[in-house]
Amino acid sequence: MPDSTPSLEKPVRVRFAPSPTGYLHVGGARTALFNWLFARHTGGTLILRIEDTDFERSSEEMVEGILVGMRWLGLNWDEGPFYQSKRLDLYKATAQKIIDAGHAYACFCTKEELEQRRAQATAAGRPPMYDRRCRKIAKEEAERRVAAGESAAIRFAVPEGGSTSFDDAVFGKVEFANAEIEDFVLLRSDGIPTYHLSVVADDIDMRLTHIIRGADHISNTPKQVLQYRALGAKLPVFAHVPLILGPDKTRLSKRHGATSVISYKQLGIVPEAFRNFLSLLGWTPGNVKDADGKDREIFSSDELVKLFSLGGISKSNAVFDNDKLAWFNTEYIRAYPAELLMPLxxxxxxxxxxxxxxxxxxxxxxxxxxxxxxxxxxxxxxxxxxxxxxxxxxxxxxxxxxxxxxxxxxxxxxxxxxxxxxxxxxxxxxxxxxxxxxxxxxxxxxxxxxxxxxxxxxxxxxxxxxxxxxxxxxxxxxxxxxxxx
CATH class of the missing domain: 1.10.10.350 (Arc Repressor Mutant, subunit A)
Known part of the structure; x- marks a missing residue:
């Protein structure tokens, strides 16, 4: 299949950016695999970034679990791992740039006040969005209050009319009405960045050309597009990959069985078999046939790298089939010579x-x-x-x-x-x-x-x-x- 990826002048740079609040799960592993395949297919660079600013839930054990899972799958990265917890100055500087450009403001509302207003809005049948009251405070007054030591978060000033859109390599043009996007927080009052700010600051700083991630992030994308524009930065190519569902067509979870990559290692799965199986969850290599005329399913790593393109990613959600994985595993075991099986x-x-x-x-x-x-x-x-x-x-x-x-x-x-x-x-x-x-x-x-x-x-x-x-x-x-x- 020809590569339908939009061409860029710069060499391809992609990232896998897991949050270490759990082990490497199947969905994250598939995202990492797609980024790895795309980087290797284009001769680009894969960056590993650990998004560990959730200090209460992140742990070194989970970080190590993610690294072990990636190594088991053979997904080597070129730069990193970089830890967001060590890059807080970058996020504060980026937030200040957005403020200076007139696209952000200080919000002095307390957590209790916000919760009360959301409850009132819900009771009245209105969306529980921030009512933008601090946006009306004069910039000089806000600066005076902050200088006096008053606690404040930093919110992005979403345009009050029109829409925000972006072209997605999988889903085509995606558009959101700005009225549906609340003035989201960039920096919390304690100085810790939200996901929306840190991901954009890092993606720009790391010169990423493509953002390949799960379709559950589509709703986050307009908030990030707005920041790119506020910072005068060029948008990367977004490619949102379909979700992975269980056999009952609900979001894959523990009730469907093992969900962490390491669990499959412990079940005796050959890593290359798991990688081959994962690659076909939401992606097709095109019209590639076996000798008997059937669609090929067994591919070496080199073949996957050669065939991979963003154009082959499906819009439809994928279904995780344990029986199919078992078939892949037996096929790989049968095909492997004893010398290759021995270490496993x-x-x-x-x-x-x-x-x-x-x-x-x-x-x-x-x-x-x-x-x-x-x-x-x-x-x-x-x-x-x-x-x-x-x-x-x-x-x-x-x-x-x-x-x-x-x-x-x-x-x-x-x-x-x-x-x-x-x-x-x-x-x-x-x-x-x-x-x-x-x-x-x-x-x-x-x-x-x-x-x-x-x-x-x-x-x-x-x-x-x-x-x-x-x-x-x-x-x-x-x-x-x-x-x-």
């Missing part, structure tokens, strides 16, 4: 406090055998333990179903048959078992199911004879004999 699996082993006791070659062989059956990375630390160590548990349900009657005794005798063979291949192991079953007048499935349980601890597994080769003759002989009650 080793992390799962570490979390599970599990130490494999087999050689690297044997481990890689087992991983290749197990990949088609893995639902997630955690399977390699839990369900598949028997392939990497002799310390594993047998599933009680599988034992109750398949290790009945005299099956354990028969498996011990089968063990002796395997100990005596000189050739140990898939073909030879199958021939021994089927010949033994025929000799005993049994269906081969009885021995196959029983052997699978004692060799792997599970009632389901890859081909039993492939499992035997992965485990090796000595281990097969020992387990078939040793797992007797």
């Amino acid at each position: 699996i080793e992390e799962e082993w570490k979390q599970a406090e599990f130490t494999p006791t087999r050689s690297e070659t044997e481990i890689h062989q087992a991983i290749e055998l197990l990949k088609p059956r893995a639902r997630n990375l955690k399977d390699f630390a839990i369900a598949f333990r028997a392939y990497f160590s002799d310390e594993f548990e047998i599933d009680p349900a599988a034992a109750a179903k398949f290790l009945t009657s005299d099956v354990p005794v028969l498996l011990k005798e089968l063990s002796a048959r395997y100990a005596a063979v000189t050739e140990f291949t898939e073909a030879s192991t199958e021939a021994v078992l089927r010949g033994f079953a025929e000799e005993k007048g049994l269906k081969a499935g009885v021995l196959i199911n029983g052997a699978r349980v004692v060799l792997t601890g599970q009632g389901v597994a890859p081909s039993l004879f492939a499992v035997m080769i992965a485990l090796g003759q000595q281990r097969v002989v020992a387990r078939l004999a040793a797992k007797l009650a």
Whole structure:
């Protein structure tokens, strides 16, 4: 798909600006991903900015959680992280510029007064907007009161007529009547900036060319456009991406399951699978087909970077489908060679406090055998333990179903048959078992199911004879004999 991004003279500069009042959630991760893809596609710069001026709710732990989540997804940034809490002088200076330009004023109304007026307006059926009474105070009088130490916030003077509009790269022209925009606060009376001021001051200072963020910010944008114009600054290109909804089409939340990126890491999701899945929530790569003519869904990072454009972003909200994510995860696990899976699996082993006791070659062989059956990375630390160590548990349900009657005794005798063979291949192991079953007048499935349980601890597994080769003759002989009650 051709890139329909409006062209700018300057190199592209974008930012991801999370608030550390929680861990990196799915919506934020998708925003970060889109900014990362756009920066890499255009050869631009991605800036990481931490919007931590909510001092009561922000924490270093949450900051670290955001950084960990981004690193896990492979979203490297070029500049930062910059912390708004360390840039307060910039915001005060920017507010003063807006005042000097005649677009802001001091507001002396107390919190109690404002709450009372809002309640009165609501009761009267009016919008609970600020009534602009301090806007009528003469500038000299306001300056005198501030100089005398009277507490005051700084409000932006929104034009009383007309409208404020901007062109959005996703939604087209967006327009708001100025009568619907209240005189919003820039600086609180304690000198702490509001989001509206700090985001504009930073975006201008950091020379951002594009603002790519969630559609829930559209209502904030006219307030920011007004500040750009008051400061005589050039507007960036705005691109508001659709929201991510749960399967019930409501805003994605904890009731839909995990919402933080780290939660999916803990669930055994491959990071590249999650990144691929996220990229297609609200964006399409165009008419890209698989060999069978179906729309392609699996893309490498390089392919995503090459294909990404703002023109591919949808106006419609995206739906987070856990089943689809599970499909992506299994596809990536199957496609990855053992060497690439190893670091991810080793992390799962570490979390599970599990130490494999087999050689690297044997481990890689087992991983290749197990990949088609893995639902997630955690399977390699839990369900598949028997392939990497002799310390594993047998599933009680599988034992109750398949290790009945005299099956354990028969498996011990089968063990002796395997100990005596000189050739140990898939073909030879199958021939021994089927010949033994025929000799005993049994269906081969009885021995196959029983052997699978004692060799792997599970009632389901890859081909039993492939499992035997992965485990090796000595281990097969020992387990078939040793797992007797």
